[in-house]
Amino acid sequence: MDDGSSCPTNSAGLLPLSAGSPTAEGLEEKLRRVREENRRLAGTLGAILADRPDLRALMRAPASAVACARAPSGSASNAAREEAAGVTVEPRPKVRTVCARAEPADTDANLSVKDGYQWRKYGQKVTRDNPHPRSYFRCAFAPSCPVRKKVQRDAEDTSKLVATYEGEHNHARSPEREFVCNESIAIGHRPCSVSINPSGRTIRLEDMTNHGSGSRLDLETIRREVVTPEFQKLLVEKMVNSLKNDADFMHALTNAVAERILEIIPARLS
DNA sequence: CGGCTTTGACCCGCGC
DNA sequence: GCGCGGGTCAAAGCCG
Numbered sequence: 680m681d682d683g684s685s686c687p688t689n690s691a692g693l694l695p696l697s698a699g700s701p702t703a704e705g706l707e708e709k710l711r712r713v714r715e716e717n718r719r720l721a722g723t724l725g726a727i728l729a730d731r732p733d734l735r736a737l738m739r740a741p742a743s744a745v746a747c748a749r750a751p752s753g754s755a756s757n758a759a760r761e762e763a764a765g766v767t768v769e770p771r772p773k774v775r776t777v778c779a780r781a782e783p784a785d786t787d788a789n790l791s792v793k794d795g796y797q798w799r800k801y802g803q804k805v806t807r808d809n810p811h812p813r814s815y816f817r818c819a820f821a822p823s824c825p826v827r828k829k830v831q832r833d834a835e836d837t838s839k840l841v842a843t844y845e846g847e848h849n850h851a852r853s854p855e856r857e858f859v860c861n862e863s864i865a866i867g868h869r870p871c872s873v874s875i876n877p878s879g880r881t882i883r884l885e886d887m888t889n890h891g892s893g894s895r896l897d898l899e900t901i902r903r904e905v906v907t908p909e910f911q912k913l914l915v916e917k918m919v920n921s922l923k924n925d926a927d928f929m930h931a932l933t934n935a936v937a938e939r940i941l942e943i944i945p946a947r948l949s
Numbered sequence: 950c951g952g953c954t955t956t957g958a959c960c961c962g963c964g965c
Numbered sequence: 966g967c968g969c970g971g972g973t974c975a976a977a978g979c980c981g
Contacts, residue, residue, distance in 0.1 A: 801974080802974080804971065804973095807969090813971090813972095815973075829972095
């Protein structure tokens with residue numbers, strides 16, 4: 680979203696470190712830039728919502744989904760006030776709300792939005808503004824991966840699931856689990872489609888997942904191809920290239936490295 | 950037997 | 966200070 684042209688960020692989208700103590704002029708200048716950035720982002724969001732009536736409806740829904748997505752501790756009104764005043768809120772874990780169609784077999788107790796990651800349920804709660812219970816999930820790689828998600832049926836449209844993600848995964852999707860790539864849950868994620876050609880023949884992930892519906896490659900052939908060192912080397916290269924081109928991943932990585940550096944520097948100086 | 954889910958209890962922030 | 970509601974914990978039960 681950030682093209683880096685109007686905001687003085689570095690290539691990773693981070694604000695530059697201040698060289699000296701902040702002056703009133705400097706702070707005003709920074710505030711002015713932040714306001715400009717807010718206006719620009721609001722314009723971009725408006726353009727996106729113009730093409731997506733489903734997202735527009737989600738943004739309008741004040742009850743459970745959006746409020747909890749924007750303010751995990753129930754401070755939606757504070758966020759709105761700060762936004763109205765043109766003040767940015769302090770950085771908090773990246774929060775994203777997505778919608779998905781509920782599977783017919785899903786009961787309130789086993790709600791799940793299949794997104795390619797493994798999740799461990801750690802709680803369920805009935806909230807005031809929705810008769811359907813909200814389920815709380817942690818990434819199966821916790822505590823090393825801090826991501827959490829909340830899943831709840833839409834109060835008005837019970838066939839719709841609202842999932843709220845908090846944080847960023849610091850690992851790849853689990854390859855051996857089923858990954859149903861639903862259009863509505865692919866927001867912010869690169870579609871998982873790779874073409875690999877280790878031995879003169881192209882194998883696509885579609886071949887592996889559609890083997891029951893007329894694929895020319897049988898599973899045993901694919902399995903033989905996949906265990907070859909050439910294939911695995913190529914797969915690693917493809918994954919690295921894919922991650923290098925993923926702006927979200929690179930942003931999260933740069934932030935993590937920057938945080939680590941900031942932790943180390945004071946320790947070295949003292 | 951180990952991993953996962955369920956669910957009541959507990960904690961904490963917020964509004965009054 | 967108190968009550969309410971959302972979020973988390975942890976013991977018990979379930980399942981492969």
